[in-house]
Amino acid sequence: MTLLRRTFIKGAAGTAALLVLLPVPVSATTLNPDVAAALDDILDGRTAQETGIEIDAPTVAENGAQVPLTIRVDSPMTAEDHVTAIHILATQNPAPGIGSFHLTPHLTRAEVFTRIRLAEAQEFLVLAELSDGRVLQAAARANVSLGGCAT
Amino acid sequence: MSTPHTPTPRVRLPRSARDGDEIEVRTLIDHPMITAVSSSDPRDMLARFEASFNGETVIAYDFRNGSAANPTFTFFVRAAAPGDFVFTWTHEDGRSFSTEQSVRIG
Numbered sequence: 001m002t003l004l005r006r007t008f009i010k011g012a013a014g015t016a017a018l019l020v021l022l023p024v025p026v027s028a029t030t031l032n033p034d035v036a037a038a039l040d041d042i043l044d045g046r047t048a049q050e051t052g053i054e055i056d057a058p059t060v061a062e063n064g065a066q067v068p069l070t071i072r073v074d075s076p077m078t079a080e081d082h083v084t085a086i087h088i089l090a091t092q093n094p095a096p097g098i099g100s101f102h103l104t105p106h107l108t109r110a111e112v113f114t115r116i117r118l119a120e121a122q123e124f125l126v127l128a129e130l131s132d133g134r135v136l137q138a139a140a141r142a143n144v145s146l147g148g149c150a151t
Numbered sequence: 152m153s154t155p156h157t158p159t160p161r162v163r164l165p166r167s168a169r170d171g172d173e174i175e176v177r178t179l180i181d182h183p184m185i186t187a188v189s190s191s192d193p194r195d196m197l198a199r200f201e202a203s204f205n206g207e208t209v210i211a212y213d214f215r216n217g218s219a220a221n222p223t224f225t226f227f228v229r230a231a232a233p234g235d236f237v238f239t240w241t242h243e244d245g246r247s248f249s250t251e252q253s254v255r256i257g
Contacts, residue, residue, distance in 0.1 A: 112224065
């Protein structure tokens with residue numbers, strides 16, 4: 001009985017954990033030339049650090065046209081030290097650009113929620129530009145039940 | 152040539168806050184965001200969203216093709232003074248759609 005309960009609790013915890021995606025190293029992701037060019041535009045010669053970004057999205061998106069996405073960047077959001085931009089890039093959409101946030105220290109945290117389109121199962125990339133010039137990056141993989149780029 | 156759809160912006164945030172409080176802001180606008188990549192419909196896309204407080208930009212967003220229809224945002228702002236939020240969505244064709252809300256402190 002105890003074993004059963006423990007198994008159930010472990011299972012339930014596992015399900016909840018699926019909502020926070022484990023970051024995939026961007027360096028381990030194969031990028032087509034369009035995506036690589038979009039990434040280079042943002043990096044502008046800088047090297048991104050793979051740290052400090054949490055991506056919260058479903059591991060399996062029912063509807064690729066409306067994929068909920070929360071991005072949290074570790075930042076105090078003070079005038080001296082804040083996130084200035086968050087860029088989202090798709091690796092397998094017809095075009096890599098998803099959107100770019102521009103943040104200011106009027107925000108209490110570097111946390112944003114929006115909905116994105118994913119044409120098919122893929123990795124998407126999140127890059128955060130910081131006020132000191134550094135860039136952070138993370139990638140996450142989402143599977144898609146119904147593709148989301150019919151428009 | 153049909154009349155372009157005029158979307159209705161919606162925002163949800165508290166009308167009053169204590170000094171220094173964190174305010175959660177949610178926005179939604181009804182818009183199809185047609186990229187015309189894989190449809191025969193003409194392109195119909197918003198280009199930019201911007202939220203300002205007392206004339207200063209708080210957050211902005213540049214829409215690209217991968218932004219979903221009926222764009223929605225949630226973000227968190229520090230209530231440091233009473234004043235007016237203005238939320239503006241600008242279409243690629245130059246039209247813009249705005250809504251405002253005041254926040255009291257105290």
